[in-house]
Amino acid sequence: MTWLMLDHPAWDMRPHAPAVRATRTSTGLWLLTATPTPTKALLDGSGAEPTIDSHDPAALRDLALPEGLHAALTQLGPVQRLREASLWDSLATAIIRQVIRARQARAMHHAFRHAAGTPAGPTRLLPTPEQVLALTDEEFAQLGMAFKRRPLQAAASAYLAHPEWPALAPDALIKALQEVPRVGPWTAAAAVADHSGDFSLYPYADLAVRTWAALADPATSWPADEAGFAARWQEVAGPHLSALTVLVLAWGDHHAHHTAPDQGSPHH
Template structure:
């Protein structure tokens, strides 16, 4: 039997519910993605290939000397697929929205911005373009409960319109550094945005609260360092060449845990394909 592959739904662009869906842009088209009853990618406008999915298999971690509890939890999770955010602007705006707020609040805010100012794509709405964000008034941001996101989103929109061609040519690790020249974008935001855009979670800020929280919940028997620097050093040492896989699978474990989804090992029939 082919192992179940679960779709990771941690990105706030997903509309959750019985049939999770997400609309997103690629360089050549606009797509609507559904996860049930089967994974489908429907072209709304444009041409070109569907958005890329990265598959992460916990079997890749078998050679690592991981704490037993974490290894067992990730093995139970099974294979994960994650949809890349093909539009760098959306990845950057999403990372800004996620700054210093809880995941649930970020999801609500992301939905509100897309619904109020973004283009409809089937049953979902797209992230507003940089031009649409710059056109929003101060009052519009305030009405969305996003007054404190106004300046960083505007700064990012202006920088993206100015540098997008240059940024598109940069290697991922260099792009992380380049994005930090934008006001109010630091290492966390830049790393999260580029990981979302490229699928390379070795660039993700792997000592952030989400990774530390889910590692501790998946494996409470291990004495995980509370200090970010110490945790980051341990995480890198544990992961070796599989830093991206270990990080994204731990976030995927948290995604299932946070939304009270059935354990993949027990409920294969309810998987998000």
């Protein structure tokens, strides 16, 4: 069985119905439904389908993975993840995820979309930069997002001022995004990984990856500090850093729906 990752807070979980998510490509608005084989429906525009990346633990067979981690990922099996086509949506989502726990970020993302975003079938998109800039202090406060107003509006202004951003190489884009007030290395890297699908760019020593690695393979003594974990993770992953990071996050996403506590990303 192939698992579709539903970790991204743009997925709307619905009782007695498949999860749905809307996404913007360069030419159209799409609705995705999380059936066993994800379906894509064009709601507006044309062409340019959203990209779904596939990752298979079998591709890691040549790595010297710790035995427990190898077993956990093999049991999980192949994974798919929707690449966020809109750089703005990736940036805004990473800002929403700052500091707070994953469950709170999902609830806030949902509330923000459904209060101020554009309708897209049974769900809604995040507000555009223009819509974010038009929101008042009171409207942010009513959504419980007063502390997100300044970084979101600063990011919206910067995004509109830099139409060249989507064309930048990932390393240059991560650097450029950090020029936005209250967008630090974690936020910039998480946004670019989400947008590009390259999770070698993700801050792979963050709390979520460290937690899931330790839970998936408790027999291995993983470094507790970020720098030590990052060095160990790079050593283990070799040329498959992106795939290994996605697969461990997918393992955590699957595990979290059953037994694990909520995990956050307390970074900027």
